[in-house]
Amino acid sequence: MTIFGYLFVWFTLLLALCLQVMPLPDAWLVWRPDWLGILLAYWCVAIPQRVGVIHGFVLGLMLDLIEGAPLGQNALTLSLLAYLFLLLYQRFRVYSIWQQAVLVFVLLGIAQLLEQWLRTIFGPVSVSLEFLIPALIGAALWPWLFTMMQVLRRRLGIG
């Protein structure tokens, strides 16, 4: 992979990070898809030999700093997410795109669940099933995102 390829990967991941922390009206917050999660998942599936757990850790740490979460909370969640996708990417590639979306929902949901657990460790929070909504919307976006990123990646010759 060329330098340009690495730059492109980091550019898309940072873009996802920006989308993830973009200020939104309060009522819309729970409806924000898990941008960082699905982008990271995409790169883990597309070029597992280049992008993986460490990427998740670094991005998670940045997210912690921006969100003011306990340092390491999102880092752990995102590195776990990357790890799960690295474990499953062989199976993942032979699935149809809708099956992929379902699997994305399950894995993002697991990551979000872990995040909720960590939250409850660190302080009182109001717990509800709402935390699954970002995973659901992320999964719904997956087919489009995946197709678009594949086209982009092939055209740029990355991987």
Added chain:
Amino acid sequence: MRPIKPLFSYGPMPTYRILLCAVLAFGLMFAEHRFSAVEAARSHLTSVVAPIQWLVSLPSEGMRWGAMAVSDKQSLIDENQRLREQLLTLSNRVQRMASLTAENVHLRELLNAPNPDDVPYITAELLSLDSDPFTQQIVINRGRRDGAYIGQPVMDASGLIGQVVSVSAYTSRVLMVADANHAVPVEINRNGLRFIVQGTGQLDTLDVTSVPATADIREGDLLVTSGLGGRFPRGYPVARVTTVQRESSQAFMEVAAEPVAQPERSRYFLLLFPPTPPSTEGLDGAERIARQVVWPGDPAHPNKGQISEAGLTAALKVQEGSESP
């Protein structure tokens, strides 16, 4: 010729990496909980991501600017009119306030009570709302460089917003009173009864905890900071009581209140610098009394906490007086 790419290839051993990352992450979380050095490191690291915070605040800034640029003349005139009226009301109030303050000072002098300080402040602007739906925090554009510190009270035009919980070089993060992790000591403006107000996680509801069933608290009562606990200065409005549920079988009432501050509408905030009592640790005798005599000093006096000549003389006199007879 390019070598044939293997069909399936792992990066180097993801299992070891995830174990390493998990250990690191738990280590960080634990260390942050226990050691203050990590907090300091964090505030430096936060300066690194400040560009991203600034970048993501651009679209809403642009929207605001755009809305201003395309808004028609009529709405601008209306707004101008409204602001003028508001200005008139406020300046009227300020004038009354001046005479009332003078009267208050005078009465306090008659009673020999110490005068409350004017609290110095700096203004701050909203940088970003919290992107996390499960906590209530905001980020403002004042940081360590501007003198912001952890625990500093933050106000908006109408009431208490919350307190600063982390500070980086140019930004700081404010925990709002509505966060489930936040509590503030208050008193009822009407009769001075003291309570604790706790956040619920919802912006428009606060809990007034441990209210005895016999307490004199009514719907519509204004709750102001009581100044107990030493973090928030006294007398700033926090919330208005919305519901009081009295059940005869219970020893405590369920009281809910609504914050008077409008964090979802305000863009500008005040960071207060409440005067801290100067440290009297390690001092005794006249010097200690002198420090307490100086406190509470007037904010115009920049060397607050240092011993003033007058204070020391007064203290020495007090001491002589108590020793000689």
